[in-house]
Amino acid sequence: MALWVTVVCMRALAGTIDVVKSDDPFAALRVPPWRFLFTVWPWSSIFYLVCGVVLAFPTVFTIIVFPLLPGWAWALSKIERHRVRSLRLPVIPEPAGARLDWSRSGIGLWLRTPRTWREITNTVLLPIFALVSSPLLLVGLTFLGALFASPIMSALGNPFRIGDWQADDTGSLILLIAIGILLLIAFGYVCALLSGAQAIVTRVLLSDRRSALKRQLGLLADTNVSLIDAFELERQRIERDLHDGPQQHLAGAVMLLGMGKKELEDIHARTGVELQGPLNRVRSAQEQISHSLDTLRSAVTGLRPRVLTELGLVPALEELGKTAPLWVQVTSNLKQRMPAAVEASLYSVATEFLANTIKHAAATKVLINVEKTESGIRYALCDDGTGGADASAGTGLLGIQHRVSLLRGTTLLTSPLSGSTRLEISIPAPAHNGYDA
Amino acid sequence: MRVGIAEDVSLLREGISAILAGAGHEILWAVSDADQLRARFSEAASAAAEPDVVVIDVRMPPGNMDDGLRAAVEIRAAHPGVGILVLSQYLGNEYARELLNTAPSSRGGTGYLLKERVGYLDEFLTSVDTVARGGVVIDSKVISHLMALPQKNTPLASLTVREMEVLRLVATGLTNAQIEQELFLSSPTVEKHVGSIFTKLGLHTDSGNRRVLAVLHYLGP
Numbered sequence: 001m002a003l004w005v006t007v008v009c010m011r012a013l014a015g016t017i018d019v020v021k022s023d024d025p026f027a028a029l030r031v032p033p034w035r036f037l038f039t040v041w042p043w044s045s046i047f048y049l050v051c052g053v054v055l056a057f058p059t060v061f062t063i064i065v066f067p068l069l070p071g072w073a074w075a076l077s078k079i080e081r082h083r084v085r086s087l088r089l090p091v092i093p094e095p096a097g098a099r100l101d102w103s104r105s106g107i108g109l110w111l112r113t114p115r116t117w118r119e120i121t122n123t124v125l126l127p128i129f130a131l132v133s134s135p136l137l138l139v140g141l142t143f144l145g146a147l148f149a150s151p152i153m154s155a156l157g158n159p160f161r162i163g164d165w166q167a168d169d170t171g172s173l174i175l176l177i178a179i180g181i182l183l184l185i186a187f188g189y190v191c192a193l194l195s196g197a198q199a200i201v202t203r204v205l206l207s208d209r210r211s212a213l214k215r216q217l218g219l220l221a222d223t224n225v226s227l228i229d230a231f232e233l234e235r236q237r238i239e240r241d242l243h244d245g246p247q248q249h250l251a252g253a254v255m256l257l258g259m260g261k262k263e264l265e266d267i268h269a270r271t272g273v274e275l276q277g278p279l280n281r282v283r284s285a286q287e288q289i290s291h292s293l294d295t296l297r298s299a300v301t302g303l304r305p306r307v308l309t310e311l312g313l314v315p316a317l318e319e320l321g322k323t324a325p326l327w328v329q330v331t332s333n334l335k336q337r338m339p340a341a342v343e344a345s346l347y348s349v350a351t352e353f354l355a356n357t358i359k360h361a362a363a364t365k366v367l368i369n370v371e372k373t374e375s376g377i378r379y380a381l382c383d384d385g386t387g388g389a390d391a392s393a394g395t396g397l398l399g400i401q402h403r404v405s406l407l408r409g410t411t412l413l414t415s416p417l418s419g420s421t422r423l424e425i426s427i428p429a430p431a432h433n434g435y436d437a
Numbered sequence: 438m439r440v441g442i443a444e445d446v447s448l449l450r451e452g453i454s455a456i457l458a459g460a461g462h463e464i465l466w467a468v469s470d471a472d473q474l475r476a477r478f479s480e481a482a483s484a485a486a487e488p489d490v491v492v493i494d495v496r497m498p499p500g501n502m503d504d505g506l507r508a509a510v511e512i513r514a515a516h517p518g519v520g521i522l523v524l525s526q527y528l529g530n531e532y533a534r535e536l537l538n539t540a541p542s543s544r545g546g547t548g549y550l551l552k553e554r555v556g557y558l559d560e561f562l563t564s565v566d567t568v569a570r571g572g573v574v575i576d577s578k579v580i581s582h583l584m585a586l587p588q589k590n591t592p593l594a595s596l597t598v599r600e601m602e603v604l605r606l607v608a609t610g611l612t613n614a615q616i617e618q619e620l621f622l623s624s625p626t627v628e629k630h631v632g633s634i635f636t637k638l639g640l641h642t643d644s645g646n647r648r649v650l651a652v653l654h655y656l657g658p
């Protein structure tokens with residue numbers, strides 16, 4: 001029994017503590033019924049509705065005394081933006097640059113903005129919600145109060161009665177309390193549903209849509225950057241696994257075969273036994289394995305240049321330049337390595353740029369400059385070709401823009417006809433970039 | 438000669454030891470990571486206790502990145518007399534270049550071989566000898582990978598086809614005498630080609646080890 005009480009108390013405590021701020025107005029409805037009463041949800045929902053009913057009185061008053069409505073709508077919206085906090089929802093951000101000034105033109109402008117009318121709509125809706133919630137609260141709280149008060153009332157000689165039946169013995173009192181608890185849970189859920197609905201309406205009407213979209217976009221970009229990071233890590237892992245596994249074993253096999261060949265040669269020299277056949281076989285086995293190592297190596301290089309992983313962007317670009325059929329010059333003031341995702345993206349931008357230059361521009365020279373600045377990284381690629389590159393044509397340049405935008409960078413392509421093509425990319429420093437370096 | 442070995446895969450470490458010991462070399466030590474490698478050099482009381490050649494795997498613990506090469510670069514700077522033969526799985530020339538760049542005029546030789554080359558015992562032992570003598574050996578596969586790349590506006594572009602051929606053989610560690618045999622040329626001809634390569638690359642007698650510098654040119658900017 002004592003154990004059970006302890007467990008219930010612990011769970012109750014845990015229930016109240018583990019309420020996290022979420023963006024979901026209906027989070028309360030996801031709590032299972034046996035835990036529901038131990039969380040803050042029923043109480044905060046009831047509190048939210050009661051506040052709504054209280055606020056409905058002055059609102060109804062200002063609706064009747066019509067000229068007061070806009071002023072009250074303005075004030076009420078300020079309260080409403082914060083009132084959702086009692087439902088553990090984040091404060092609804094106020095749209096920027098909306099200060100009311102009391103001059104004639106100021107008021108005129110204020111009346112013309114959609115925001116004002118959304119606030120007024122929200123204000124008018126408040127009494128309607130109160131109309132639904134006040135009888136619910138009144139009946140529900142009274143009835144529940146009577147149920148829970150029944151033992152005290154019974155002791156005072158005024159027992160709970162329905163018709164002829166009255167609760168005067170312990171058994172029926174326990175029954176009443178049990179019914180009370182079940183009803184309280186049901187009542188809590190109804191209140192949570194109602195308050196959640198009201199919070200959604202408030203949020204839709206009062207939030208700044210643009211900032212909400214912006215926040216979502218930021219979240220999306222973060223997800224994408226972590227996606228590139230994940231791909232990058234995966235490539236590195238495959239490369240490492242191939243290096244530590246098959247490549248080492250195959251190199252070991254070539255070595256063992258070489259040692260065996262030497263032993264066979266020694267036997268031949270000592271005893272004169274004819275061993276040319278086995279020796280040839282060993283030699284071809286060595287060749288076969290060497291060949292598969294070559295294949296493996298070129299596959300690994302395609303995965304992710306080792307130089308990029310180990311020495312960083314600039315040496316990797318230099319090597320890339322050496323494999324290209326034109327003269328590539330890389331300059332840089334970088335002293336430190338950049339995050340893997342940035343390095344990988346900038347590297348693939350360079351491969352894309354070179355591919356385009358070689359294919360279309362008839363260039364002989366490409367200059368690549370990587371520069372660390374106060375605000376981030378500036379990356380400029382430039383050729384001496386025939387120009388005319390169009391950012392909207394072909395997937396290559398679009399791919400570049402996409403990669404850069406995932407890092408919240410900007411792309412600028414200038415490619416006049418019969419002039420040199422220049423691609424400039426700025427990537428904000430990691431601190432402004434949504435992930436840690 | 439005295440050899441040190443740094444290789445994390447025990448099969449290869451023991452195999453290399455056996456091959457070198459079988460060829461009559463003295464194995465001073467064989468370690469399995471870059472830290473132990475550094476420790477062996479800081480422990481060595483005098484140059485006499487140092488190996489003539491160390492065989493180093495590029496990728497080793499603790500970082501499992503290019504730790505071996507980093508250690509090799511440090512050893513090259515602190516002990517310029519020690520020959521360094523680096524083993525790698527990687528076809529690019531960045532590692533070899535970095536090592537050669539550290540001290541182009543150091544007395545110790547430099548080698549860069551793909552790992553499976555160890556299994557071609559004669560070639561491997563010749564390479565170890567060349568590095569011990571202060572020469573440069575670059576794996577022939579790395580060289581042909583380089584050759585497959587287009588030549589651009591470097592001083593190398595001014596070399597004739599024959600001179601490129603000679604330089605390629607210099608890079609794989611051959612002496613003038615061996616180049617004569619390889620290309621069926623007379624000794625004065627080879628000397629003329631080598632001299633012409635040095636001139637075209639702007640390497641004068643006082644530039645230091647001209648063979649190393651020429652190879653460095655060959656490996657890129």
